[in-house]
Amino acid sequence: MDEAAYTSKRDDLKSRILKLVFPRRSATAVLQKNWIDQCHKVTASDLRNVSRLLLKSKRHKHALEILSWMEAQNRFQMSAADHAIRLELIIKIQSLGEAEEYFEHLPNSSAQKAACLSLLHAYVKERAVEKAEALMQKLNDQGLTLSPHPLNEMMKLYMAMSQFEKVPSVILQMRRNKIPLNVLSYNLWMSACSEVSGIASAEMVYKEMVNDKNVEVGWSSLSTLANIYQKSGLIKKANLALKSAEKKLSPHNRLGYFFLITMHASLNNKEEVLRLWEASKRVTGRITSTNYMCILLCLVKLGDIAEAERIFREWESKCIKYDIRVSNVLLGAYMRTGSVEKAESLHLHTLERCGRPNYKTWEILMEGWVKSQKMDKAIDAMKKGFSMLKHCDWRPNPGIVMAIAEYLEKHGTVNDLNQYVKVIHQLGIATLPLYKSLLRMHLLFQRPGFHILKMMEKDEIEIDDETTALVQALKV
Numbered sequence: 082m083d084e085a086a087y088t089s090k091r092d093d094l095k096s097r098i099l100k101l102v103f104p105r106r107s108a109t110a111v112l113q114k115n116w117i118d119q120c121h122k123v124t125a126s127d128l129r130n131v132s133r134l135l136l137k138s139k140r141h142k143h144a145l146e147i148l149s150w151m152e153a154q155n156r157f158q159m160s161a162a163d164h165a166i167r168l169e170l171i172i173k174i175q176s177l178g179e180a181e182e183y184f185e186h187l188p189n190s191s192a193q194k195a196a197c198l199s200l201l202h203a204y205v206k207e208r209a210v211e212k213a214e215a216l217m218q219k220l221n222d223q224g225l226t227l228s229p230h231p232l233n234e235m236m237k238l239y240m241a242m243s244q245f246e247k248v249p250s251v252i253l254q255m256r257r258n259k260i261p262l263n264v265l266s267y268n269l270w271m272s273a274c275s276e277v278s279g280i281a282s283a284e285m286v287y288k289e290m291v292n293d294k295n296v297e298v299g300w301s302s303l304s305t306l307a308n309i310y311q312k313s314g315l316i317k318k319a320n321l322a323l324k325s326a327e328k329k330l331s332p333h334n335r336l337g338y339f340f341l342i343t344m345h346a347s348l349n350n351k352e353e354v355l356r357l358w359e360a361s362k363r364v365t366g367r368i369t370s371t372n373y374m375c376i377l378l379c380l381v382k383l384g385d386i387a388e389a390e391r392i393f394r395e396w397e398s399k400c401i402k403y404d405i406r407v408s409n410v411l412l413g414a415y416m417r418t419g420s421v422e423k424a425e426s427l428h429l430h431t432l433e434r435c436g437r438p439n440y441k442t443w444e445i446l447m448e449g450w451v452k453s454q455k456m457d458k459a460i461d462a463m464k465k466g467f468s469m470l471k472h473c474d475w476r477p478n479p480g481i482v483m484a485i486a487e488y489l490e491k492h493g494t495v496n497d498l499n500q501y502v503k504v505i506h507q508l509g510i511a512t513l514p515l516y517k518s519l520l521r522m523h524l525l526f527q528r529p530g531f532h533i534l535k536m537m538e539k540d541e542i543e544i545d546d547e548t549t550a551l552v553q554a555l556k557v
Contacts, residue, residue: 091157091430095172096129098112098133098135098147098207099131099135099138104311105227107146107151108135108142108144108146108147108150109146109147110452112147112150117316119395119539124263125151125157125158127165128147128150128151128157129147130534131147131398132144132147132148132151132518135147136166137484138485140171141173141174142169142174142349144168145167145171145173145174145175148166148167148170149162151163151168154457155195156536159188159192161191161192161194163197164174164187164192164196164320165192165195165196165198167183167415168180168183168184168196168198168199168200171183172199172200172531175202177207180199180200180203181200184196184197184200186273187516190223190225192206192222193220193223194225197216197220197225197230197231198230198234200216201213201216201217201231201234201235201236203236204216204232204238205241205249206235208238208241209241210239210242210244213234213238214235217232217235219504222323222406224492225262226447227258228260228268229255229260229261229262229263229265231259231497232251232255232266233263233265233266234314235251236248236251236266236273237269238272238517239251239273239373240269240272240273240283241387243276244254245272245276245277246273246276246551248269248270248273248275249270249273249274250273250276252266252270253462261295262290262293263296264296264297264298264299264301264302267286267287267289267293267296267302268287268301268302268305269288269519271283271287271290271302271305271306271309271322271401271456272305272309274286275312275313279374280310280313280314280315281307283306283309284290284299284306285463287302287306290302298329299329299337300327300329301330301337301340302324302328302335302342303322303326304322304323304326304340304344306322306339307319307320307322307323308344309327310322313349316348317322319344319348320348320350323341323344323345323348323353326341326508327357331364332363333364333365334364335364335372335408337362337365337370338357338358338361339361339375339376341357342354342357342358342361342376343375343377343379343381344381344385345357345379346378346379346382347382348470349383351380351383352383354379354380354383356377358376358392362371365371368399370396370400370404370406370407371430373392373393373396373404373407374407374410376409377389377392377393377407377410380392381410381411381414386411387415387416389410389414390411391410393407393408393410396506403431403434403435403436403437403438405431405437405438405439405442406441407441408427408431409437409439409441409442409445411427412424412431412442412446413428413445414450415427415449416446416448416449417449419452419453421449421453421455423448424445424446424449428442428446438465438467439473440466440469440470440473440475441463441475443463443465443466443469444462444466444475444478446458446462446479447459447461447463447466447477447481448481449461450462451481451485454486456488456492459481459484459485459488460485460489460542461466463477463481463485467504470508476508476510477510479512481514481516482510482512482516483515483518485501486498486501486502486505486514486515487518489501489518489523490518490519490522495522495523495526495528498518498519498522499519502515502516502518502519502533502536504534506536506540510542511536511537511540511542512542513537513542513543513544513545513548516533516536516537516542516548516550517547517548520548520551520552520555521551523555524551524554524555529555530555534544534552
């Protein structure tokens, strides 16, 4: 087979698998039936390329299927990186428990070393301190913690759990094992010291960082220091640290600009926010929707809605694809300040611009309409929000849930309230006051309420005296 034909066949495998748009379809079925069984050859390199493309397009399930199939074939040698990627995908698609089992059966220490960071990151996300510490102990015993990355993950976990006093012991461990500290290590250490011992201790860590020839002090460390000063009420020092941080910004990356913009907003430095916003435009590359969201959030926080509106119009004039998250920032600001008509007008405008409302859009509208007593609109928004629950973990605000229930109790039908409570029950957020509302309505219209008690039992709701009286009156 000549090179052109081989390339064509390899690309054909790739195109066949990439055509699988829906996750429920099997990538391995295509690979086996439409390729291997037709006597086509496939190499480990081909499989890695396909899985990389699937990952790039966020097709995680299909990428996991390809790597799982690859590992199941004895003729392919899995690299340490292959094992690490597969473990990360197991966490995403299956469960942390299955990922732990996979990690335990990895064939060698190099695979464990490559995969440990993904598992540790999952523990940090789950706030699983004991599991993370046990994993670190195991890695230490095997001599696998030779880089700062897993130890930084542990420090992030301790910071998230407010176990600040444990961070210095991690630093001590790094020193003992001659593991070099990087910028993130110093930043976490600084923040922990400020919580445990105060400003002077944090400043000592910063000075040590400055004297470390292997580490370059950048905008992130100076903004960390500025944040420490701000939390301690040392506003002048915070502003000086931010000035120093600005000198470290890269002309090729906007990330630092928006960290500093956010910091200045928290210090009520509107002029600095706008000045850095304009400076960020001179950085090479396109300004993203996320960048626009950041500046809009900062201006809303500072109370300058007019400037936020001007920048929003600027974004609209340049955007290629209408990102509803950007307009949501302004929509939320209008609703929170009682500008309901402006919010409704903006919502209609985004629909005209082919913006696709997300759960946050409906949540903002729902809360605003409840606040302004436009309950029919609020109920409609909640229904539309509920229709998106398959694609996100959104849960409505408990106060809003009850406000709508009380409205339905007074103005709706028994069926309306029953359907509403059933949805809330299925979400796992039903409360005793919600069930009381439904019981009262059933009592009023003399409807049986056995199914209500079944839902309450499943939700493990503790019944009070008032509920007992309602149940007895219903003769359930």
